[in-house]
Amino acid sequence: MNKSWLSVLIPVYNVRPFLAECLASVLQDGIEGVEVLMLEDCSTDGSDRLAAELAARHAPQVQLLRHAQNGGLSAARNTLLDAAQGDYVWFLDSDDLLLPGSVRDLQACLERFQAPDLVLCDFRTVRERFQLKHRLRGELHFHTFAGPPRTRLSDRAALLRGAFDRGHLHSWSKIARRELWEGLRFPVGRYFEDMATTPALLLRARSYVYMDSVWVGYRQRAGSILASNTVRKVDDMMAALAPVPALLAAQLPSLGAETDFAAGYYAAKTFVTACRFEGRRGDPARLAQHLQSFEAMSPLAPAAVVAGCRARGWWWRALRVGYWLGRATAASKAS
Known part of the structure; x- marks a missing residue:
């Protein structure tokens, strides 16, 4: 694989309590050829200073970009896409985590299945207090695709069907070749940006593999975008x-x-x-x-x-x- 086979893209805005843990989860496997780009979107809680400290500590693997004014999640992701150099891109929200071994497993998946255009993975929720009711709800393992796992496939109709069946269109469970994002960007200033882009991204994939493993920890917190509707x-x-x-x-x-x-x-x-x-x-x-x-x-x-x-x-x-x-x-x- 190329020197930079993967770009992990992390927008940062008012997530100081979670940012260090998020970055550590990306770096924990110690895999070479992984660039990490953080985009500081004019935080007001000190996340900007912490992001700068973390980037300096882990340079040159970790790079920090900045917006001159707050542009929101879509604008941050778009800037990160423009700067990414990896063969594949993996979005990660800065209050979420990669589970141990996730990057290593992704690397093994790409090698085993001859570098498919798209890899889909599963996720779990992360809570301060994980109770029995959360376990009974299946929050330790959410499946993002209805279809055969660990098989290289090319049927895009089945890809769309499997994604819609499970109902998880978020970008951070879809690791895609960077070229699939050419000409495709998130709608700036709008919520639910993943729903607006994921169907188009899936249609561009000529090959894909669904890994039925939990690679992402999705944090449930009161201040998140999806915590309440307006x-x-x-x-x-x-x-x-x-x-x-x-x-x-x-x-x-x-x-x-x-x-x-x-x-x-x-x-x-x-x-x-x-x-x-x-x-x-x-x-x-x-x-x-x-x-x-x-x-x-x-x-x-x-x-x-x-x-x-x-x-x-x-x-x-x-x-x-x-x-x-x-x-x-x-x-x-x-x-």
Whole structure:
């Protein structure tokens, strides 16, 4: 492999309590040829000073970039992508961790499977207090792909289907050849940037391997972006999937019914999340807006998604989607 076979890209913003542990988790395997780029996005909690200290301590392997003004997660990731030199890129949020052996296992995967374009991995949650209920929920191992593991594959329809089935579109569980990101960047100023980019990234992969191993520790904390929803976050979530139907139709005209349904049901789950938020806010008028977004972001008509749930014996899911579909339709007629 080349001198820099992997770039680990870490945006940094107000994560001082977690940053040193995050970086240590990347460096712990001591693998050569791994560059680590941190982007300091104008933190206000001292993360900037700590990032500078860590970069100086681990130079030249660790490099620190800076934004002149805060640009948000998407802008930070885009700057990191522009600076990356590795054959592969792996995003890691600065409050998360790589599990021991993850980089070594990735290196072995690339060698064993003749350097596929994309590697997908699993993750677990990291909590200050990990209780029995969290273990029972399966938080020690979340699977990100529904498909055969540890096999080099090339069926992109199956790749999309497997990713949508599991519903984990985050970038940090997808290690991709850097060339797959050429011309593809995160939408600046918007939340749920992973949902907006991952489908396009998957469609670019000519080969992929799913490693059913936990490589990432995803930290649950109150201050994270996904800890609570707001109107803006919900709107960004609904907008993120809007390009998906046209993207799928343009690049893979014959995805197949199962892949269309997987994407449609993922859109339906997103729709239900948005509607439940509006239900708690007591703003039924916005349900009509979300119905329009659902129709735009699903390869299947909403009624067809409900019918597909019933055909699979998913009665509770069909009821849940159908309930909010009915309320949103009524709100649309009343507006």
